Amino acid sequence: MRPSYDVVIIGGGVHGLAAAYYLAANHGISNVAVLEKGYLGAGGSGRNTAILRSNYLTPEGVRFYDRSLTLYRTLATDLNFNVMFSRRGHLTLAHSDASLRTMRWRAEVNKLNGVDSEVIGPDEIKRMVPYLDVSAEARYPVLGALYHPPGGIIRHDAVVWGYARGAAALGAHLHQQTEVTGIEVAGGRVTGVRTTRGDIATGTVLNATAGWASLVASLAGVRLPIQTSPLQAAVTEPLRPFLPTVIVSGSLHVYVSQTDRGELVFGASVDPFTSYSMRGSLEFIEGLAGHVLELMPALGKARLLRQWAGLCDMTPDFSPVMGFTPVTGFLVDVGWGTYGFKAGPVSGEAMAECIATGRIPEIIAGFGLDRFMSGQLVGEKGAAAVGH
Numbered sequence: 100m101r102p103s104y105d106v107v108i109i110g111g112g113v114h115g116l117a118a119a120y121y122l123a124a125n126h127g128i129s130n131v132a133v134l135e136k137g138y139l140g141a142g143g144s145g146r147n148t149a150i151l152r153s154n155y156l157t158p159e160g161v162r163f164y165d166r167s168l169t170l171y172r173t174l175a176t177d178l179n180f181n182v183m184f185s186r187r188g189h190l191t192l193a194h195s196d197a198s199l200r201t202m203r204w205r206a207e208v209n210k211l212n213g214v215d216s217e218v219i220g221p222d223e224i225k226r227m228v229p230y231l232d233v234s235a236e237a238r239y240p241v242l243g244a245l246y247h248p249p250g251g252i253i254r255h256d257a258v259v260w261g262y263a264r265g266a267a268a269l270g271a272h273l274h275q276q277t278e279v280t281g282i283e284v285a286g287g288r289v290t291g292v293r294t295t296r297g298d299i300a301t302g303t304v305l306n307a308t309a310g311w312a313s314l315v316a317s318l319a320g321v322r323l324p325i326q327t328s329p330l331q332a333a334v335t336e337p338l339r340p341f342l343p344t345v346i347v348s349g350s351l352h353v354y355v356s357q358t359d360r361g362e363l364v365f366g367a368s369v370d371p372f373t374s375y376s377m378r379g380s381l382e383f384i385e386g387l388a389g390h391v392l393e394l395m396p397a398l399g400k401a402r403l404l405r406q407w408a409g410l411c412d413m414t415p416d417f418s419p420v421m422g423f424t425p426v427t428g429f430l431v432d433v434g435w436g437t438y439g440f441k442a443g444p445v446s447g448e449a450m451a452e453c454i455a456t457g458r459i460p461e462i463i464a465g466f467g468l469d470r471f472m473s474g475q476l477v478g479e480k481g482a483a484a485v486g487h
């Protein structure tokens with residue numbers, strides 16, 4: 100570890116590593132340290148359900164996540180690392196008139212921003228996913244779905260490793276088992292960080308953490324409008340390939356996709372309480388199993404192998420907080436709720452530009468911390484994730 104770096108990035112997940120990579124690749128800034136208190140990808144980057152999509156509700160959100168999807172599509176070539184991107188199509192089921200209306204709204208905003216999404220009916224859904232129960236007898240009958248062909252899945256660990264390898268090859272230093280315990284601020288400007296492995300002098304610190312974003316920001320005296328809750332997920336034994344698309348049901352608080360190895364990956368909405376716990380619970384698994392069987396009764400005999408939880412930093416409008424803060428040299432890329440992984444590439448690209456140029460790129464202009472003072476929120480609740 101050097102005694103000083105031009106830029107210190109806190110958080111060795113996809114956001115921090117992508118920022119380090121694009122700082123070097125796009126701006127020639129490589130005297131950069133990424134500090135990670137555990138191992139690379141130990142947080143949200145290794146715990147999410149690896150779903151990619153850009154079918155959001157606000158124009159700001161659609162443009163932003165679409166840029167991420169564009170970067171994801173060529174990531175294997177750009178990093179020379181197989182990240183196993185798999186375009187599957189993404190179906191968000193509507194079980195009520197109200198959610199059908201939101202799906203139509205999203206489809207229109209998507210199309211206006213050049214993103215492929217449309218509302219389809221139960222017959223078409225059944226053709227795509229024969230195992231899905233779209234009958235009128237279901238407890239919550241499926242009335243339609245927002246179909247988003249560009250959506251898909253990817254190997255999340257590979258994305259972390261690919262960015263890590265790319266950043267390191269271009270000169271960034273990646274320090275694992277290195278927890279930040281303090282951020283030095285003098286005269287309103289960052290001067291360094293304290294870590295469990297020694298002090299580092301720097302004029303630029305990027306907080307790219309998830310789960311601990313508000314605690315890290317408080318080390319610099321910056322308050323963030325964030326509450327942290329766990330989100331639980333689970334995976335089954337491998338099954339023969341039968342599920343061609345990603346399926347989301349907001350009403351049933353569940354989403355499912357099938358990996359290339361055949362496992363079904365399930366996730367839910369965030370737990371209804373704040374906590375830093377990353378343990379799974381029996382209540383979650385019982386609720387999840389019930390809801391999955393309502394959607395696909397044929398899965399009754401599938402066995403779950405594992406469950407886990409990740410931490411979600413929720414903001415009031417379900418959009419992230421990105422850019423400068425009142426402390427000069429202290430930047431944030433936080434508030435990633437349940438949607439951080441899919442935004443990794445565009446966030447890294449945008450934060451690298453922000454640091455290198457001192458200006459906010461247009462693509463993140465709506466996500467500044469000052470929106471909570473001005474009231475110009477980017478309300479993404481209707482499309483951010485599942486059943487919020």
Ligand code: PYC
Pocket residue numbers: 148150152354366437438483484485
């Ligand atoms: O926003 O697509 C999503 C998502 C999936 C899992 C958690 N969030």
